[in-house]
Amino acid sequence: MQWETVIGLEVHVQLATRSKIFSGASTAFGAEPNTQACAVDLGLPGVLPVLNEAAVAMAVQFGLAIHAEIPEVSVFDRKNYFYPDLPKGYQTSQMYHPIVGAGEVEITLDDGSTKRVRVHHAHLEEDAGKSLHEDFHGMTGVDLNRAGTPLLEIVSEPDLRSAKEAAAYLKAIHSIVTYLGISDGNMAEGSMRCDVNVSVRPVGQEAFGTRAEIKNVNSFRFVERAIAFEVERQIELLEDGGQVVQETRLFDPDRDETRSMRTKEEANDYRYFPCPDLLPVVLDRAYVDHLRETLPELPADKRARFEKELGLSAYDAGVLSASREMAEYFERVKDVCGDAKQAANWVQGELSGALNREGLPIQHSPVSAEALGELIARVMDDTINGKAAKQVFQALWNGEGASADEVIEAKGLKQVTDSGAIEAMIDQVIADSPAQVAQYRDAEPDKRGKMIGYFVGQVMKASRGTANPQQVNALLKEKLDALC
Amino acid sequence: MHDKTLSELAVALEAGEFSSRELTEHLLARIERLDGDLNSFITVTAEQALAAADAADAARAAGKAGPLDGLPLALKDIFCTRGVKTSAGSRMLDNFVAPYDATVVERLKAAGTVSLGKTNMDEFAMGSSNENSFHGPVKNPWDPTAVPGGSSGGSAAAVAAGLVPAAMGTDTGGSIRQPAAFCGITGLKPTYGRVSRYGIIAYASSLDQAGPMARTAEDCARLLGAIAGHDLRDSTSVARGVPDYTEELEAPLTGLKIGLPREYFGDGLDPEVEAAVREAVKVYESLGASVSEVSLPHTHYAIPAYYVIAPAEASSNLSRYDGVRFGHRCDNPQDLIDLYERSRAEGFGEEVKRRILIGTHTLSEGFFDAYYKKAQQVRRLIRQDFLDAFEEVDVLMGPASPTPAFDLGANKDPVSMYLQDIYTIAVNLAGLPGISVPAGFVGRRPVGLQILGTHFAEARLLNVAHRFQQATDWHRRRPAIAEENV
Numbered sequence: 001m002q003w004e005t006v007i008g009l010e011v012h013v014q015l016a017t018r019s020k021i022f023s024g025a026s027t028a029f030g031a032e033p034n035t036q037a038c039a040v041d042l043g044l045p046g047v048l049p050v051l052n053e054a055a056v057a058m059a060v061q062f063g064l065a066i067h068a069e070i071p072e073v074s075v076f077d078r079k080n081y082f083y084p085d086l087p088k089g090y091q092t093s094q095m096y097h098p099i100v101g102a103g104e105v106e107i108t109l110d111d112g113s114t115k116r117v118r119v120h121h122a123h124l125e126e127d128a129g130k131s132l133h134e135d136f137h138g139m140t141g142v143d144l145n146r147a148g149t150p151l152l153e154i155v156s157e158p159d160l161r162s163a164k165e166a167a168a169y170l171k172a173i174h175s176i177v178t179y180l181g182i183s184d185g186n187m188a189e190g191s192m193r194c195d196v197n198v199s200v201r202p203v204g205q206e207a208f209g210t211r212a213e214i215k216n217v218n219s220f221r222f223v224e225r226a227i228a229f230e231v232e233r234q235i236e237l238l239e240d241g242g243q244v245v246q247e248t249r250l251f252d253p254d255r256d257e258t259r260s261m262r263t264k265e266e267a268n269d270y271r272y273f274p275c276p277d278l279l280p281v282v283l284d285r286a287y288v289d290h291l292r293e294t295l296p297e298l299p300a301d302k303r304a305r306f307e308k309e310l311g312l313s314a315y316d317a318g319v320l321s322a323s324r325e326m327a328e329y330f331e332r333v334k335d336v337c338g339d340a341k342q343a344a345n346w347v348q349g350e351l352s353g354a355l356n357r358e359g360l361p362i363q364h365s366p367v368s369a370e371a372l373g374e375l376i377a378r379v380m381d382d383t384i385n386g387k388a389a390k391q392v393f394q395a396l397w398n399g400e401g402a403s404a405d406e407v408i409e410a411k412g413l414k415q416v417t418d419s420g421a422i423e424a425m426i427d428q429v430i431a432d433s434p435a436q437v438a439q440y441r442d443a444e445p446d447k448r449g450k451m452i453g454y455f456v457g458q459v460m461k462a463s464r465g466t467a468n469p470q471q472v473n474a475l476l477k478e479k480l481d482a483l484c
Numbered sequence: 485m486h487d488k489t490l491s492e493l494a495v496a497l498e499a500g501e502f503s504s505r506e507l508t509e510h511l512l513a514r515i516e517r518l519d520g521d522l523n524s525f526i527t528v529t530a531e532q533a534l535a536a537a538d539a540a541d542a543a544r545a546a547g548k549a550g551p552l553d554g555l556p557l558a559l560k561d562i563f564c565t566r567g568v569k570t571s572a573g574s575r576m577l578d579n580f581v582a583p584y585d586a587t588v589v590e591r592l593k594a595a596g597t598v599s600l601g602k603t604n605m606d607e608f609a610m611g612s613s614n615e616n617s618f619h620g621p622v623k624n625p626w627d628p629t630a631v632p633g634g635s636s637g638g639s640a641a642a643v644a645a646g647l648v649p650a651a652m653g654t655d656t657g658g659s660i661r662q663p664a665a666f667c668g669i670t671g672l673k674p675t676y677g678r679v680s681r682y683g684i685i686a687y688a689s690s691l692d693q694a695g696p697m698a699r700t701a702e703d704c705a706r707l708l709g710a711i712a713g714h715d716l717r718d719s720t721s722v723a724r725g726v727p728d729y730t731e732e733l734e735a736p737l738t739g740l741k742i743g744l745p746r747e748y749f750g751d752g753l754d755p756e757v758e759a760a761v762r763e764a765v766k767v768y769e770s771l772g773a774s775v776s777e778v779s780l781p782h783t784h785y786a787i788p789a790y791y792v793i794a795p796a797e798a799s800s801n802l803s804r805y806d807g808v809r810f811g812h813r814c815d816n817p818q819d820l821i822d823l824y825e826r827s828r829a830e831g832f833g834e835e836v837k838r839r840i841l842i843g844t845h846t847l848s849e850g851f852f853d854a855y856y857k858k859a860q861q862v863r864r865l866i867r868q869d870f871l872d873a874f875e876e877v878d879v880l881m882g883p884a885s886p887t888p889a890f891d892l893g894a895n896k897d898p899v900s901m902y903l904q905d906i907y908t909i910a911v912n913l914a915g916l917p918g919i920s921v922p923a924g925f926v927g928r929r930p931v932g933l934q935i936l937g938t939h940f941a942e943a944r945l946l947n948v949a950h951r952f953q954q955a956t957d958w959h960r961r962r963p964a965i966a967e968e969n970v
Contacts, residue, residue: 039584043804045577046564046586046683048718078800080847082824089803142808271847273856276689276797279719 001239002203005231006211007160007196009223011173013152013183014127014191015058021126021150022049022092022278029189033143037129041148043087048277051076055150056281057291058182059099059124062152064292065176066119068103072285076124076278080271085129085142093153095272098123099281105156105176106300107168112314117169118157125151146190152182158197158208163227167220170194171322174220175299179324193218198230200238209234210244214251214258226251230258302327310340319348325363336373339380346376350393367396375404387465388413416467419475422459425467426479429458441484452476485510486646487962490555490703493649497544497554504537504544504554508598510970511556515600515647517970521628524642526561526619527569528601536598543596552710553596558651560639561602562609563589563694564683572685573605573617573635576805576812576831586683587715588652588694595710600648604638607833608802609656609687611635612904613895614663616835621892624666625963627928630889633663639697640667646966650698650707654684656691657790658884658908661920664697665884665932668922670949670959671697672704675939676915677722679708680715686801688794689720691912700959701921701949705729708942724940732943733950738772740948743877747783748907754887760924760931761883767955768881768948778876780869785862786910787902792846792859793913798836799843805831838898867914874938879948882907884920884932907934917942921949922958930958 020027023040040047063070077095100122108114129144154173160166174192177183184191199211212234214226229251234244248267249258297305299321306317320330326347334343351372355365375396379389392407401407408414416422430437433455440451452473459472485507488496497504512530519525533556540554564570564582566589571577585593592599606616614622614637622637624630625645632641636653640663643651653660655673664671672695679694686692696707709730714723742765749758765775807813807827814826832840846855873880886906895901911918916936923933933952937945953959 042809044564044583044810045570045572045580045685045804046582048682048720050717050719080800080803082803082806084806084808084820087804087809089806090800269849271800271844271849271852273796273800273847273852277686277719 003200003231003235004203004205005161005163005227006158006199006201006208007162007166007227008158009156009160009166009169009197010195011154011156011170012193013154013173013177015055015150015152016181016183017052017054017058017150019052020148021052021055021124023148025148027149031145033132033141033145035145037144037147041087041144043089049092049275051278051281052150055124056099058150058180059122059152060283060288060291061180061182061295062122062154062177063100063103064288064295065180065298066103066105068119068122069101070283070288071097071099071101072283073097074099074123074281074283076275076281077272078275081268083128084140085131085144085147087129087144087147091126091128092275092278093125094123096274097280105169105172107165107172108318109168110164112318115165117159120155120157122152122154125153127151158199163224163231166196166227167224170220170223172299175322175324179296179298181296181324187219190218194223196223196227196230198227198234199244200231200234209238210246212244212246212258213248215248215261217251222251222253225253225256226258229256233258299327310334312340312344316344316348320344323362325361329362329365329369332369333373333376336370337376337380339376342376342380343373346372350390354397366399367393371396371403378404378408382415382417382468384408384413385415385465385469388415391465412464413466416463417471419471422463422467422471422475423479425459425462426455426472426475429455429462430479430483433458437480437483440480448480452480455480486514486649486966488649489699490557490649490706491700493555494551498549504540504556504598505534507554508533508537508556508600511600511648514970518645518965518968519642519647521623522625522641522645522647522965523620523622524604524632524638524645524647525558525601526571526573526604526638529568529599532568533598533600536593540596540598550596552592552706554598555596555650556598556600556648557592557707558600558603558639558642558648559589560605560636560651560653562605562654562685563602563652564685565589565599565602568602570602570685571618572609573607573619574831574833574836575618577685578618579812580810582683584683587680587717588711589683591711592652597710603636603642603651606635606637606659607836608685608798609635609654609659609692610798610835610839612658612662612901613890613892614638615892616833618833623892624889624929625965626668626930627889629891630929631666631892633666633885633889635659635663636671636697637663640664640669640671643667643669643697643699644963644966646962650696650703652694652707652711653697654692654694655908655912656687656693656794657912658905660695660697661884661908661918661932661934662905664920665934666889666930668930668958668961668963669697669699670701670704670919670921670953671695672701672708672919672942672945673911673917674708674712674942675722675917676912677720678712678917678940678942680713680718680721682715682717686797688797689801690797691790691794693912700953701919701946702730702733702953704919705733705946705950708946727943729943729946732947735947736772737768737948737951740768740773740879741877742768742773742775743778743873743880744775745780745783745873745880745882746777747780748882752886752903752906753883754926756926757883757885757887757931760926761881761933764923764933764952764956765881767952771951771955776877778873778880780866780873780910782862782865782869783906783910786866786913787906789859789862789866789913790905790909791842791902792855793863795839795843796847796856797843799840799847802832802836802840807831835898863913866910870910870914870916870936871938878937879941879945880936882934884908884934888926888929888931911936915939917945919945919949921952922961923956924958925961930961
């Protein structure tokens with residue numbers, strides 16, 4: 001039987017607010033345990049939450065970016081359950097009236113085609129703390145630094161049909177939130193993680209199969225692997241005449257498998273009800289309009305512009321708009337050198353190669369966009385040749401100068417275009433290479449073209465790479481042919 | 485000194501008749517001597533009180549004393565008080581020393597008042613008799629065989645017994661007004677949102693409201709002015725200016741339209757209580773007010789709606805008491821579930837557990853619509869009843885409680901206890917202000933007249949109550965214990 005995979009994602013994005021969603025405590029990552037938890041985060045008797053407006057603005061920006069409906073009123077609810085890292089015994093979330101309504105995200109697949117994925121809604125909620133099971137000799141430690149960190153939970157419709165699509169969707173969300181600057185998108189630090197709902201059904205069947213939910217997957221790669229495993233497990237189960245049980249599962253990246261956590265029967269009844277300590281959030285139209293007007297250009301728009309206005313290929317446009325940092329870097333290079341295609345080639349070629357070798361993100365590139373742009377400009381105005389350009393790039397990468405011009409000057413890489421100087425070098429090389437000159441003269445005229453390479457190499461060497469190769473070629477041919 | 489009202493004490497302090505330290509020492513001595521039996525205090529903070537009194541005396545000597553400087557009072561043990569045990573009358577929090585001050589406490593301290601300590605209360609403010617306290621019941625100063633009312637029973641009894649001239653209470657379903665009525669003092673429950681809830685241990689967040697309890701409406705007006713106002717730490721507090729509540733106290737009542745809700749004079753109302761209330765209404769007529777009957781048709785749904793909403797919120801609010809971070813923790817927990825189960829089983833009293841169970845049930849999947857949602861709909865109808873009535877009249881009047889204080893141990897059945905709050909609970913559901921003023925006696929036990937106004941009509945209520953107190957002397961009557969000299 002042919003099976004179709006159906007996937008829906010719940011993506012939790014940690015918002016980049018400075019303080020927590022309901023308290024003034026800092027959200028900075030990596031502090032000593034429990035040093036960033038105030039009375040409100042600890043859930044002390046008598047404390048009350050106060051909504052952080054920055055979190056609201058960020059959620060609305062996301063909604064606008066995915067062309068979602070932004071309801072005028074949203075409401076916080078309490079999700080009640082007991083857990084040691086949940087200080088109040090409930091999580092403040094939005095169950096019935098989320099801040100962002102239905103919207104859609106465009107994803108780009110490997111073959112360059114695009115697909116629209118519907119987003120059911122996105123809601124604001126607070127994160128819980130962390131339970132630490134190691135280092136406590138059979139006991140559990142609780143770190144509440146993370147408690148109260150604002151999260152935006154983005155819930156997709158079950159529109160995704162493969163692990164690749166799911167990963168592409170996650171990348172698209174990542175790209176939108178980082179473009180908006182509403183999250184650092186740092187998956188290793190948990191700034192983005194997702195729950196994956198997976199089911200399979202026979203191709204052609206309308207009704208969804210029973211789904212399993214894989215909790216807390218925190219990398220693009222793991223999402224693909226977790227889905228691949230889960231799909232295989234479910235198909236095998238069904239083909240053996242078994243049934244998929246609705247349950248929550250956990251992905252174990254070390255063993256590359258998912259394992260059952262709890263079944264529906266064991267599921268909590270969260271007893272959601274509106275939080276009486278918080279007023280409904282009422283969004284003024286003018287406020288939403290203002291946020292709409294101040295939205296930055298988003299990845300899909302940028303990709304389209306790179307293609308249309310800058311004449312880049314679909315592939316280049318896609319790569320260069322994939323992250324805000326990449327796009328900003330590329331655009332600065334382009335502005336400085338004045339040529340989008342050259343800028344694209346350098347950023348994707350020499351620069352990306354070097355970054356990948358060192359495992360550096362583009363925002364930490366030792367070569368600034370200004371320096372690279374200037375370097376390209378110097379190639380384009382014939383100040384240096386392509387070979388020297390690579391040397392300049394390497395020097396800039398190694399920190400041997402702040403600007404391309406500085407390096408060109410210091411290393412004497414300026415291209416020699418003065419024909420007198422080039423002729424002098426040519427004469428010297430010819431004088432020093434009688435054997436090669438004799439070979440050249442004795443060769444059939446149609447073989448001489450290949451033989452000229454030796455002389456070019458010698459002249460370039462003599463000029464320490466700075467002679468203009470085209471000029472060298474032309475003058476050499478002239479002089480050698482005159483000897484024949 | 486202890487026979488003076490807060491306002492009279494302010495005059496005496498200013499005149500130099502005695503210092504705040506002398507006054508504080510005198511009241512501390514009375515507490516020491518008389519409260520053993522009464523049990524109105526859970527914690528007496530003598531040292532802090534004397535330091536605050538000295539600071540107030542110094543401010544006065546420097547000519548910098550404000551109107552409340554050096555005036556003593558007590559705080560219900562539900563207000564978080566920095567460095568002082570704040571137990572909410574529960575074993576669960578008997579080891580909890582609050583690391584911060586509630587906004588009300590902060591404002592009272594800033595005004596220079598001197599807190600003598602924390603008063604007894606029904607556990608987590610759940611009760612109408614103060615019999616649900618981990619620290620034992622409080623006795624009614626008028627009759628030691630009677631309850632003082634609840635849940636702010638300790639605050640009411642301490643004021644009535646002349647241990648403090650005023651105290652702070654909280655009112656979720658009548659917890660200021662009913663004990664004020666039972667103890668023959670004046671107690672004001674402000675409009676929901678008028679006073680910050682920050683630092684008040686939550687029972688039912690959409691209903692809880694703090695207010696003053698004192699001998700006179702005038703004293704309540706002074707205290708309300710100090711504690712009311714917007715607080716950025718409480719999103720439900722209202723950004724609305726705070727008037728000088730003493731300014732309108734003397735305004736004449738000619739033309740005042742009083743409504744008597746038909747439903748507040750029906751079955752179950754003690755005839756002697758009714759007689760006292762009707763007598764009070766006559767006093768108002770003599771002061772120029774007109775009286776008409778009005779109807780609040782959904783009144784009989786108030787108690788059922790309250791006992792869905794309040795326990796639902798409470799079940800969630802009290803989830804934080806899990807033995808993990810603070811409060812009672814059972815000995816030698818075997819695992820996490822054992823820690824939760826035994827810590828909570830040991831830490832909470834019977835009535836608290838009952839309400840947690842009710843609330844957990846009504847919020848459960850499959851019951852939520854039938855209970856919680858329905859109760860919220862009823863709540864809107866009840867609120868609308870009041871708003872309709874206030875289209876016709878300025879204030880509503882009726883009894884604060886269907887009976888005078890009942891005997892300790894008399895109401896063993898929880899539902900009959902819940903029915904005690906029939907006249908007070910709807911007011912909380914509607915978020916309205918209400919005040920109870922002394923209006924007579926049934927035998928030795930006081931009767932309270934309840935006056936209700938529309939939202940933010942505190943100044944009007946205090947004016948109406950104050951004029952009554954100028955025309956009557958019920959509020960000046962003292963139980964024997966208050967006359968006792970130490």
